[in-house]
Amino acid sequence: MVFAALAGGLSLFSFAPFGWWWLQFPLLAFLFYQVGIDANTKRAAWIGWAYGLGWSVAGMHWLYIALTRFGGLNPILGAIAILLLGAYMGIYGAVATGVASWLRTKWSLKVKPFLLLVLPVMWGVSEWLRGWVFTGFPWAASGYAHNDAPLGGFAPILGVYGIGVLAALCGACIAMLTQRSRMWGISIFAIVIATGAGLHTWQWTQPAGQPIKVRLLQGDISQDEKFDERHLVQALDLYRNMITEAPADLIATPETAIAAFPQQLPVGYLASLANYARSTNSAIIYGIPFADSPTHFANSVGGFAPNGQTYRYDKHHLVPFGEFIPTGFRWFTDMMAIPLGDFSRGAPVQAPFAIKDQRVLPNVCYEDVFGEEIAQQLREAPQPATLLLNVSNLAWYGESVAIPQHLQISQMRSLETGRPMLRSTNNGATAVIDGRGKVQAKLAYYTRGVLTASVQGMAGSTPYIRFGNALFLGLGALALLGAWFSARRARA
Incomplete structure (x- = not known):
C-alpha cells in the first residue's frame, strides 16, 4: 500500500x-x-x-x-x-x-x-x-x-x-x-x-456578435488584511480607483473585492460606481456579499449597466466549512479564525449579464469546478451566455499550486462549453481563456494589475452542454x- x-x-x-x-x-x-x-x-x-x-x-x-x-x-x-x-x-x-x-x-x-x-x-x-x-x-x-x-x-x-x-x-x-x-x-x-x-x-461553437473590450482587475490584497476593518477603507479606495482608471465594455473585480455588505459601505460608494458606468458607457461587475435580511446572506457579484440597470448573481455551489458549516462540524470551524458563515444558495439557473452583443455568466471561485452545473445554466437559460466569468480569491492558499490548478480547471470549462472564460482574481490567475481552452493573456501571479483584452463571445451547444x-x-x-x-x- x-x-x-x-x-x-x-x-x-x-x-x-x-x-x-x-x-x-x-x-x-x-x-x-x-x-x-x-x-x-x-x-x-x-x-x-x-x-x-x-x-x-x-x-x-x-x-x-x-x-x-x-x-x-x-x-x-x-x-x-x-x-x-x-x-x-x-x-x-x-x-x-x-x-x-x-x-x-x-x-x-x-x-x-x-x-x-x-x-x-x-x-x-x-x-x-x-x-x-x-x-x-x-x-x-x-x-x-x-x-x-x-x-x-x-x-x-x-x-x-x-x-x-x-x-x-x-x-x-x-x-x-x-x-x-x-x-x-x-x-x-x-x-x-x-x-x-x-x-x-x-x-463546436461559432462567434456571436462583436468582440467586447474587457478590463480584469487583480488587487493583490493580502489575505490577512482583506477582512480586517482597519484596512477596509484602503481596499475600497483601491478598487474604486482601479475601476475608474479607464473605461471598457466590461470591468470586472475579483470575488469579495468589496469585503462588506452594501449597508456597511460609505455613503455613495456604490452610487459612484453606477455613475461611472453611465458616464463612460462601461458595464461593471463587482464581487460583494449581500445581506437581504439579518439571517440571509449571499456570496455574490453585483453589476451596473450603462443604461442604469443593475445585475446580481448569487453563488449557488457553496464551499463546505467556508460558506456553510456542515451539520455536526461547528466545533471544527470554531477552532479557526477564518471568517466563516452560513450563506444562502443562489438559484441553479440564473440569467447572464447583457453587455452589448454579449451575455456574460459569472461563477464565483469554486463554482467553476462543477462543469455539469455550468452546462446546465447554458442549457436551460432562455438566452444562453456567450462568455463565462470566474471571480476568485485564492490568496487563502499562499504561493502554492492552487492557482495554476484553478486556471487549468477554468480551461476545462472552456473546452467543455466552447465558451471563453474570463478570470478576475485577487492574486491570480487573472486571465483570458478562449473557447478552445487556450490562455490568451494572463497577469503575473501575486502582483497588482489590470488585464485588458478584446474578447469574442461564442454561441452554440457542444454535446456536453446538451447532455x-x-x-x-x-x-x-x-x-x-x-x-x-x-x-x-x-x-x-
Missing part, C-alpha cells in the same frame, strides 16, 4: 504547473496492475484507497495553508486535517478498485475485459461520485491534466470525467503490455490518442454491459 500511496502522490506532477500529463498513464497502469495481480476484492479496495489517499493529499496539500496560516489552526492539527481529508477521498479510489474486483469475481471476467472495460469505467464513476456526494469536491480530477493534451479533444463531448475514463483506459493499455494480448493495448492506446488529437480541430455527464455515464454502462456479455460468452 505504501507504493500505491506514493504512486498516487506522484500524480501531482501531471497537473499544472508541472504539466506532465503523460505521467498519469504509467501511474494508473501501476495501480491497475497491482489490483489485477489476483482477484482479492479486499486487497484491491485497500490498494485503491492508498492510491486515492496519496493522490488527494498531494493534489490538495495547499488547504493546509488556509487552515494554519490564515485560520490559526495548530500546525499538527492542520496536518491531521489534511490526512483525514485524504483518507476520506481515498474511499473513492477504494470504490473504483474494490467494485471492479468484485465484478471480476462475480462475472468470472478474464483479464482483458477487466483491464480495458471495468477498471477504467469504475475509475471514472468514482471521480464522478467524488464530484457530488456530500456536495462534492472534484478538485484534481484526472481529466484536468489533459487540457493541452490529445485527450482534451474529448472534453466538448464527454467532459472532464469522460476524459478521466479515457486516461484510465490508456493506463490499462499500458498494463496490458504485461499480458499475452499486448497488441490490444497498443492498438486501443493509439486509437484513443489519435482520435482525441483529431477532435481538437473540431469547431452533461449523461453521455459519459451511458457509455460507461455500455462498457460494463460489454464486459458482462464477454464473460457470459466465455462461460458458454
Whole structure:
C-alpha cells in the first residue's frame, strides 16, 4: 500500500504547473496492475484507497495553508486535517478498485475485459461520485491534466470525467503490455490518442456578435488584511480607483473585492460606481456579499449597466466549512479564525449579464469546478451566455499550486462549453481563456494589475452542454454491459 500511496502522490506532477500529463498513464497502469495481480476484492479496495489517499493529499496539500496560516489552526492539527481529508477521498479510489474486483469475481471476467472495460469505467464513476456526494469536491480530477493534451479533444463531448475514463483506459493499455494480448493495448492506446488529437480541430461553437473590450482587475490584497476593518477603507479606495482608471465594455473585480455588505459601505460608494458606468458607457461587475435580511446572506457579484440597470448573481455551489458549516462540524470551524458563515444558495439557473452583443455568466471561485452545473445554466437559460466569468480569491492558499490548478480547471470549462472564460482574481490567475481552452493573456501571479483584452463571445451547444455527464455515464454502462456479455460468452 505504501507504493500505491506514493504512486498516487506522484500524480501531482501531471497537473499544472508541472504539466506532465503523460505521467498519469504509467501511474494508473501501476495501480491497475497491482489490483489485477489476483482477484482479492479486499486487497484491491485497500490498494485503491492508498492510491486515492496519496493522490488527494498531494493534489490538495495547499488547504493546509488556509487552515494554519490564515485560520490559526495548530500546525499538527492542520496536518491531521489534511490526512483525514485524504483518507476520506481515498474511499473513492477504494470504490473504483474494490467494485471492479468484485465484478471480476462475480462475472468470472478474464483479464482483458477487466483491464480495458471495468477498471477504467469504475475509475471514472468514482471521480464522478467524488464530484457530488456530500456536495462534492472534484478538485484534481484526472481529466484536468489533459487540457493541452490529445485527450482534451474529448472534453466538448464527454467532459472532464469522460476524459478521466479515457486516461484510465490508456493506463490499462499500458498494463496490458504485461499480458499475452499486448497488441490490444497498443492498438486501443493509439486509437484513443489519435482520435482525441483529431477532435481538437473540431469547431463546436461559432462567434456571436462583436468582440467586447474587457478590463480584469487583480488587487493583490493580502489575505490577512482583506477582512480586517482597519484596512477596509484602503481596499475600497483601491478598487474604486482601479475601476475608474479607464473605461471598457466590461470591468470586472475579483470575488469579495468589496469585503462588506452594501449597508456597511460609505455613503455613495456604490452610487459612484453606477455613475461611472453611465458616464463612460462601461458595464461593471463587482464581487460583494449581500445581506437581504439579518439571517440571509449571499456570496455574490453585483453589476451596473450603462443604461442604469443593475445585475446580481448569487453563488449557488457553496464551499463546505467556508460558506456553510456542515451539520455536526461547528466545533471544527470554531477552532479557526477564518471568517466563516452560513450563506444562502443562489438559484441553479440564473440569467447572464447583457453587455452589448454579449451575455456574460459569472461563477464565483469554486463554482467553476462543477462543469455539469455550468452546462446546465447554458442549457436551460432562455438566452444562453456567450462568455463565462470566474471571480476568485485564492490568496487563502499562499504561493502554492492552487492557482495554476484553478486556471487549468477554468480551461476545462472552456473546452467543455466552447465558451471563453474570463478570470478576475485577487492574486491570480487573472486571465483570458478562449473557447478552445487556450490562455490568451494572463497577469503575473501575486502582483497588482489590470488585464485588458478584446474578447469574442461564442454561441452554440457542444454535446456536453446538451447532455452533461449523461453521455459519459451511458457509455460507461455500455462498457460494463460489454464486459458482462464477454464473460457470459466465455462461460458458454
